[in-house]
Amino acid sequence: MFAVMAGLFAFSCSKGGDEPFVEVTSDRTMVFGADATEGYIDISANTDWNVTGFNTWCTPGSATSGKTSARVKLVLTPNTGHDVQVAELKVNSSVGTVPVTVKMGGVDNVPPTAPVPTAPADQATDVRTSPTFTWEASTDANGDVITYVLYVSKDQQTWDSYNTRETSYVFESKLDKGAKYYWKVTAKDGYGGEATSPVVSFTVNNEEVRSEGEVMVMEKNTESPNAINVIILGDGFIEEDLTVGGVFDRAAKAATDAFFDIEPYRSHRTKFNVYAVVSESQQRGGKYGFGYDGSQKNNYQTFLPNTSFSTTFTKENNYSTGMSCDYVKCFRYARMVPGMKVGDDVTTDPQGYWYGAITNKANPINNCVIIVVVNDKRYAGTCSFWGSGACIGMCPMSDAYEPTLRHEVGGHGFAKLGDEYSYASTPPMTAEEKASFEYWEKNCEAYKNLSLTDDLSTIKWKAFIDDGGYPEVRAYEGGDTRTMGVWRPEQISCMIDNRSYFNGPSRYAIIHRIMKLSSGNAGNDNYVFPFSEFKKIDRKDPNVANGNSRRSWETFGGFDADRPPLGRPVMIDNLRK
Structure with missing residues (x-):
């Protein structure tokens, strides 16, 4: 009797009987190469079923449900990464759930191409003591994120290394004047692949003039991991003013001290970084200004120097304190500071709409302080600030330079304060x-x-x-x-x-x-x-x-006739x- 009943049970559950069944007759763990484009799940059934668990790289290419036996096509997107991808599919029915695992292998790692050194150029002899190293970006066939290691040496035996994600590195230490140095760059893809540039040599000059776009580190944050950048730009400074320790260096130092010489900035100085970015003008002064020595005061309406950031004073009124400048160029130079070049470049159109990094409140350009120091004696000062948080404070080097900077930059620019006069x-x-x-x-x-x-x-x-x-x-x-x-x-x-x-x-x-x-x-x-x-x-x-x-x-x-409140x-x- 037991044998008969056992035989009847097997019959009633077989594929020809009345009981519902769903089986996966293909492999329940399928392994594909990185370049596979399709696969199949074979299902034998006599009742309702459906397949779930698809994702972005494993999608259905045919019906995912049915009542009878069928073949479900899987459309696979080739894996361009190195890691194995896994999709956990399920064949569901009233009988139960059958898991199906789909694995797609990663591609073999291809090392990045070698970076190409561009500056300082090979055998250059006029290199500054704090150069900016630049190189052409490496490419990676796998699309991996590339990081770089800059190596600098005096003897090609002992190398100092500096890590960066950018294709430039602002050298904050001072190299020895007149000394010969060697440098190279290694690109790494994070998966063991790397490539190193040829070794390049240069000689540091003995007489240093700062170069265009050089980033000077005035003060480095020591307390907060989210340091606030104060970025000083100079307008109306000619080559003669850009020597190390020269006019621009002293102006940038004075701007730094003025910004922090008031509470509460004084007490929170360690939460800031201060940088100065060098830019050479063809002439000193600002447009419609009084000149760097004040000699153009009587001719301010016709004083039109050629300057880097096109700083312009109000023309109509000798006592007006209004100013403007090339905002887009200011933002471009500010983004030369390490860590600032996040997102797209800042641009504007004739309708006054703004685009790029400045549209994101969390972007570094909206959370820094930009000071344009103008090499001109005219008393004036204006701060422009954007709803997203960005600010540019323009401060001429008049005899009211420091208090002007505190008002325009510390008050209007950073804190968004209004005038109280x-x-x-x-x-x-x-x-x-x-x-x-x-x-x-x-x-x-x-x-x-x-x-x-x-x-x-x-x-x-x-x-x-x-x-x-x-x-x-x-x-x-x-x-x-x-x-x-x-x-x-x-x-x-x-x-x-x-x-x-x-x-x-x-x-x-x-x-x-x-x-x-x-x-x-x-x-x-x-x-x-x-x-x-x-x-x-x-x-x-x-x-x-x-x-x-x-x-x-x-x-x-209390106000001097020549010192009305700033605009x-x-x-x-x-x-x-």
Whole structure:
């Protein structure tokens, strides 16, 4: 009886019986070469089934479901990488699930091509003590990411090595003057493949003039892994000014010191890198300026020097402080600094739309500080900043160079602060101007030091008032060049007359952005630095005395007739189209 029943069980479950069945009759583990383009799953069945688990390189080439026996075609995309790819497919039915594993091998690794040294050129004899090494990029047949190792030696026996992902390396150390050096570059693909360039030799000169595009390391960050770059460009500096230790070097050093010679930048200096990028102009000065020695003051309307960044002063008014420059070229030179060349080059069109790296708030170009030092004596200064965060501060080398830089770059550029002075002749804001103010306030972190209300229970610096430790912070009418309808937090500040003092809410705005960028939150629009933490590190100068409220610079005797307040920032909305 047992034997009969066993025979009946086998019959009822066989392919000819009434019971449902689904079987995979092809291999349940299929292994293909890297260049395979198709495969098949053979299914024997008498009931509903379907195949799932496909991915981007293993896709169906025929029906993936049925009720009877069938062959399911697999369309395979050749594997260009080195790693084995695996797809876990499933043949599903009421009977159960049958797993099918599809494996595709990787391609054999092909080493990258050897890089080709370009500068310093072989047997060059006029190489600077801090050269920029450049080479032609290697190519990789597998599409692997290539990294480079630069090797430098004096004897071809002992080599110093420097790693980079770029096709250039700014040599931060100083080579010995008059010495002969050898260099080569090795390209690596990360999978054991590598290729090395020929060895190239050069001799360091004894008399050094900085070259076009040279990146000078002024200060290197020692604290934060997300250092904020301050990038100094020079306009109106001729070759004679570009010697090591010369006019441009001293101007860049003065700009560095001025930027940090005020709180809270002074206390957070170690969160910044400072670089200077060299560019030679054909003539000194700025367009419509007074000349590098002030001699062109009476002829400023016809003074048109040929300069690298085309810095231009306002022509119509000898006392105007407005300026402009070639923004696109400034961004291009700033991106020569190591780590800055991320994303596409910054461009604009005649309609004023901006493209490239500047459209991404998290891009380094939107989270650095660009200073254009102009070799001209005319008193002026303007900062242009973009809604995405980028800024360019233009500062001539007048006798008010340092305070101008603090106001334009430290105030407007980095912290997006508004001007706090007022003109009796400026009318109150229109509805359209209020809407623009509120847009920049909300979307671009601007105007943290100005308010359109004097209600202390809702004003944006309410935390200072509630704290009790800042009795100087209230609401004083006058700001954004207007005597009415705009309030500032304290009676005096750098944003009024360029003095070496930022008021409390301005210091918070500066520290907030320093902490945001140095903590890796550049693209985080929701980041907030707590006021309680700010108060712990705030360095308020107790010796700064608040004078009477400035109703307008025109009636306040503290401003020299030749030193009116600096012009309003140029605000470029590149986030809306």
